[in-house]
Amino acid sequence: MSGPSGSGEDAADHNVEVWKIKRLIKSLEMARGNGTSMISLIIPPRDQIARISKMLADEYGTASNIKSRVNRLSVLGAITSVQGRLKLYNKVPTNGLVIYCGTIVTDEGKEKKVNIDFEPFKPINTSLYLCDNKFHTEALQALLADDNKFGFIIMDGNGSLFGTLQGNTREVLHKFTVDLPKKHGRGGQSALRFARLRMEKRHNYVRKVAETAVEIFIRNDKVNVAGLILAGSADFKTELGQSDMFDQRLQAKIIKTVDVSYGGENGFNQAIELAEDALANVKFIQEKKLINGYFDEISQDSGKYVYGVTDTLQALEMGAIETLICWENLDIVRYQLKNPITGEEKLLYLVPDQEKNKTHFTESSTGVELELMDSMPLLEWLANNYKSYGAALEIVTDRSQEGAQFVRGFGGIGGANRITLNSFAALCLIKMVSNSESTMTNVAFISGCVILLSSIALYHFLYRRRGIRCTLCPFSVFAMKNLITLVDPEATYPLVLIRKEIINHDTRKFRFKLPTDEHILGLPVGKHIHLSAKINEKLVVRPYTPISSDDDKGFVDLMIKVYFKNVHPKFPDGGKMTQYLEGMKIGETINFRGPSGLIVYKGNGSFAVKPTKKAEPKHYTYKNIGMIAGGSGITPMLQIISAIMKNPKDSTRVSLIFANKDESDILLRDELDRLAAEHSDKFHVWYTVDKAKPSWIYSTGFVDAEMIQKHLPGPGSNSDTVILMCGPPPMIKFACIPSLDKLGYPEKDRLIF
Numbered sequence: 227m228s229g230p231s232g233s234g235e236d237a238a239d240h241n242v243e244v245w246k247i248k249r250l251i252k253s254l255e256m257a258r259g260n261g262t263s264m265i266s267l268i269i270p271p272r273d274q275i276a277r278i279s280k281m282l283a284d285e286y287g288t289a290s291n292i293k294s295r296v297n298r299l300s301v302l303g304a305i306t307s308v309q310g311r312l313k314l315y316n317k318v319p320t321n322g323l324v325i326y327c328g329t330i331v332t333d334e335g336k337e338k339k340v341n342i343d344f345e346p347f348k349p350i351n352t353s354l355y356l357c358d359n360k361f362h363t364e365a366l367q368a369l370l371a372d373d374n375k376f377g378f379i380i381m382d383g384n385g386s387l388f389g390t391l392q393g394n395t396r397e398v399l400h401k402f403t404v405d406l407p408k409k410h411g412r413g414g415q416s417a418l419r420f421a422r423l424r425m426e427k428r429h430n431y432v433r434k435v436a437e438t439a440v441e442i443f444i445r446n447d448k449v450n451v452a453g454l455i456l457a458g459s460a461d462f463k464t465e466l467g468q469s470d471m472f473d474q475r476l477q478a479k480i481i482k483t484v485d486v487s488y489g490g491e492n493g494f495n496q497a498i499e500l501a502e503d504a505l506a507n508v509k510f511i512q513e514k515k516l517i518n519g520y521f522d523e524i525s526q527d528s529g530k531y532v533y534g535v536t537d538t539l540q541a542l543e544m545g546a547i548e549t550l551i552c553w554e555n556l557d558i559v560r561y562q563l564k565n566p567i568t569g570e571e572k573l574l575y576l577v578p579d580q581e582k583n584k585t586h587f588t589e590s591s592t593g594v595e596l597e598l599m600d601s602m603p604l605l606e607w608l609a610n611n612y613k614s615y616g617a618a619l620e621i622v623t624d625r626s627q628e629g630a631q632f633v634r635g636f637g638g639i640g641g642a643n644r645i646t647l648n649s650f651a652a653l654c655l656i657k658m659v660s661n662s663e664s665t666m667t668n669v670a671f672i673s674g675c676v677i678l679l680s681s682i683a684l685y686h687f688l689y690r691r692r693g694i695r696c697t698l699c700p701f702s703v704f705a706m707k708n709l710i711t712l713v714d715p716e717a718t719y720p721l722v723l724i725r726k727e728i729i730n731h732d733t734r735k736f737r738f739k740l741p742t743d744e745h746i747l748g749l750p751v752g753k754h755i756h757l758s759a760k761i762n763e764k765l766v767v768r769p770y771t772p773i774s775s776d777d778d779k780g781f782v783d784l785m786i787k788v789y790f791k792n793v794h795p796k797f798p799d800g801g802k803m804t805q806y807l808e809g810m811k812i813g814e815t816i817n818f819r820g821p822s823g824l825i826v827y828k829g830n831g832s833f834a835v836k837p838t839k840k841a842e843p844k845h846y847t848y849k850n851i852g853m854i855a856g857g858s859g860i861t862p863m864l865q866i867i868s869a870i871m872k873n874p875k876d877s878t879r880v881s882l883i884f885a886n887k888d889e890s891d892i893l894l895r896d897e898l899d900r901l902a903a904e905h906s907d908k909f910h911v912w913y914t915v916d917k918a919k920p921s922w923i924y925s926t927g928f929v930d931a932e933m934i935q936k937h938l939p940g941p942g943s944n945s946d947t948v949i950l951m952c953g954p955p956p957m958i959k960f961a962c963i964p965s966l967d968k969l970g971y972p973e974k975d976r977l978i979f
Contacts, residue, residue: 242609243347245554245621247369249606250342254361257330257340263300264328264340265308266362268354271322275315281355282309289357301357303339304328311343319345326361376505377443377451377479378497379435381458381466382489386435388442389494390451391510395625396498398491399442404431432462436471443476453481453504457497458489492814495627516620517628520551520642524709525743525780533640535575535604546643547617550608553629553638554621558604563596565589572596575604604639617641627720627815631741634713710748711740711782711818718758718817723810724781730890732793735773736784736807738818743780747772751827751869754862754979755820761802768803769822771861771979773894775868782818785893787858825977827866831878833948835977848975849946852938853882854929854962856953860884860893862979863952867898871905881910881938885929885957888917912937929957931965941971952979 257264269278286305292298307327315323326342352365375392385403389396407424443451454476456463463483466472484500486493498510505511523531532541535558541547559581561574574586587596605621612619624633632638711719725737740747749755754771774783788808789801810816824836826843831851834843851870855863863882870876886892892913902911914925914933925933939947949971951958958978966976 239618240347241621242612242619244370245605246609247347247366248554251363251366251370254326254363257361259300259328259330259359260337261294261297261300262357262359263297263304264330264358264361265304265326266354266356266358267308267323267325267327268350268352268365269318269323269325270351270353271318271320271349273318273322273353275312275317279309279312282312285355285357300329304357307339307341311341314343321346321348322350324350324366328361374452375450376481376501377454378494379439379454379456379458379463379466380486380489380493380497381435381456381462382493383460383462384489386438387490387494388438391498391505396494396510398494400438401490402434402438404434406431432466432469433471435466436469436473439476440473443479444473449475449479451479454479455497455501455504456480456483457486457493457500459486487813488811492811496813510626513620513622514626514628516549516551517622517626517632520632520640521628521742523642527744530643531640532643533636535637535639538639538641539575541641541643542612542615542617545616547615547641548644549642550612550617550619551632551640551642552605552608552619552621553633554605554623556603556605556638558639560602560604560607561587561598562600563587564599565594566597567592567594571599630720634717634719635709635711635741635745637713709742709745711745712748712755712820715819715821718819720815721782721818722815723812726810726812729785729893732788732790733891733893734786734788734808736786736810738782738784738816740780740782746776746779747774747782749776749821751775751829751865752825752833752862753821753823755818756822757803757807758817758819759803759806761806766802766806767819771865773861773864775865777872785858785861787893823979825979827869829869829873830876833977846948846975848948849878850939850948851878851880852934852947852949853880854885854934854938854949854951854953855882856885856929856957857887857891858893859952859954859979860898861952863950864894864897866950867901867909871901871909877908879908879939881912883912883914883929883933883937885914885953886916888915889913889919889922891915910937929961929965931968934965935969941969941975947971947975949976950979951976 267278282305286302286309289298289301289305292301304327308325311325311327322345324342324344324346326340329337329339332338346366346369348369350365350369352368354362354365356362375390378387378389378391380387380389383404383406385401387398387401389398391397406427443449443454456467467477467480467483482501482504484497486496486500488496498505499514502511502515520531532538532547538547538550542550558575558577561576562571563574564571576586580586587598588594589596608619609621622629622632624630624638632640711721721738721740723736724739725735727735727737729735747755749772754769756767756769758765758767760766770784770786772782773785774781786804786807788804789797790805790808791800792798793800807816824839826834828834828845830847831849832845832847834845836843851866853863853867863884867880867882870878870880882898884892884898892915895913898911902909912924912933914927914929915922916927918924918926938949941947949966951962953962963976
């Protein structure tokens with residue numbers, strides 16, 4: 227291991243060495259032995275091998291007197307191993323020498339010898355020799371400490387936050403709120419007194435921030451950060467920096483003052499981004515830039531990117547990858563297997579859950595059990611071999627929003643290529659031809675290559691012009707893929723609010739940004755998502771169905787009715803989540819989770835319905851769909867209606883009854899009327915409201931049997947009609963179900979969202 231220099235390539239190598247040390251520390255800390263036979267030896271750079279050898283010889287003599295035979299032999303064996311490792315070095319390496327030797331007990335209860343020696347990637351100034359029942363790694367932890375630790379003070383009229391950024395670790399140390407009086411023109415003769423009180427509270431607030439900064443950023447009369455960033459709105463931050471109350475030692479550490487739009491943690495995140503130039507060497511910023519650059523290649527469809535294990539490793543073997551990006555906790559294992567009969571070798575990449583399936587380790591055609599030649603965590607193998615493929619390896623975390631999106635959306639492994647894979651393949655083919663001896667062979671071979679590459683290019687040109695995502699192309703490393711946001715239905719995905727539109731007095735349209743402009747949400751028709759947020763220190767989770775579809779890339783739209791406080795007498799507090807969404811600012815995030823739900827529309831009248839969450843789906847097919855929706859319950863209905871109308875091969879007929887309080891409450895009416903006009907042979911919509919104007923031409927009142935009989939398809943005799951319902955529970959229970967019972971609709975042909 228060698229120390230890093232200033233170049234980008236050396237910095238990447240430095241990060242790989244840091245990851246190796248982290249992994250080594252983790253494995254050493256977990257190791258335990260019987261007795262005191264585990265030796266930890268650390269030699270600083272200027273020490274002498276001869277002195278350490280003499281010390282070990284003395285220790286060997288002392289250990290010979292241990293009474294317990296088993297422990298004595300174990301300790302003597304460990305000392306002998308250390309002496310053997312020490313003989314490999316004529317002098318102590320430039321950065322020092324670290325040796326761990328001993329016998330550990332595995333999880334299976336078996337004994338295993340450990341012999342590790344290495345030169346750390348930067349000088350280690352600790353001298354250590356310990357013989358114990360565990361390995362001591364405290365000195366290695368010091369190697370991981372980033373020298374640059376920056377302090378942040380985020381200050382606005384609502385409160386202050388104090389935090390630090392070190393490497394890729396962002397930490398909130400302290401925060402508090404404040405209630406400052408606002409400026410106003412009232413008061414008459416008391417106006418001056420109000421102004422004086424306001425200035426006094428402001429002065430006290432600045433003093434409290436200054437005093438808290440000393441408590442947090444000064445320890446033992448020394449500033450514990452390399453630099454300080456002041457951030458906030460208005461002029462609070464400037465007033466703090468120039469105040470005599472602000473400690474001079476901290477004033478000297480101010481490296482930048484930035485304006486942010488928010489307070490609290492959102493302001494902290496924004497301040498980190500705005501201070502990029504001052505924090506250029508902090509890994510957190512470098513990581514964000516790296517992954518954002520990778521996302522840009524994907525959004526531009528440049529062809530200079532790969533992701534996923536198979537395509538990434540294929541591109542790596544071709545030598546096409548310039549920068550290999552991997553998550554630090556990538557849990558994929560690389561298996562090297564061999565068929566004992568044919569001698570054929572194969573590589574297998576499995577996650578822990580797949581390792582339990584023994585069929586992966588047998589030949590599918592013959593049933594022969596494959597021999598395990600080698601197994602190693604994939605990231606460890608890449609860390610040892612990436613240089614041989616001419617690539618740089620960047621190991622990233624999931625602590626930043628970009629890192630989390632890379633892990634969840636791309637599996638935690640991908641690569642940025644030197645050139646497009648099509649171009650790289652062409653260069654490889656030309657090089658192969660140039661090594662050929664026969665001119666006629668060259669001509670034939672080049673012709674074949676041109677035809678092959680032209681076919682690939684034409685294939686992608688036609689598919690991309692038609693807007694179709696190419697997932698079945700046999701050239702897997704060239705294939706386009708759907709970039710799905712909701713990869714894991716149990717995980718949460720923080721998405722950024724980028725647009726908020728007022729539809730009417732209580733309805734809003736929210737647009738959230740997906741990880742890249744090429745991402746889709748990945749929500750099957752009929753499924754919904756859950757939004758979750760901490761509101762008043764309690765987790766609140768609510769289901770919603772987007773009004774956008776997977777034809778829309780880069781964003782997801784939600785149409786939401788806001789339930790305000792003191793509007794409905796039975797619900798004086800209103801809706802917690804809807805009011806939270808109403809209060810969100812552009813740039814803030816909220817967690818999405820999904821897909822959720824028991825109903826999926828598969829197309830051509832076919833539904834897959836799960837009786838319970840863990841049950842296998844049952845499949846039903848219908849010619850006619852009748853829908854009854856109330857209020858915001860229209861969103862899952864519109865999802866299915868849109869899917870049917872945009873598919874010319876889907877002949878399913880749809881009829882909808884949409885109930886609302888009054889005409890102004892009807893959501894998405896323009897879209898529903900447009901679809902009904904453009905697809906009058908397949909779609910019919912009918913509205914009913916509680917209160918109607920004289921000009922109203924549709925129904926008035928609750929949904930009843932007469933309305934259903936007139937505007938929805940009948941139950942029929944061949945179960946060719948299904949009724950879908952979504953709306954307020956009282957409407958479903960007291961209006962819809964009794965009316966359907968009265969008209970003879972079978973219960974098995976009713977689905978409730």
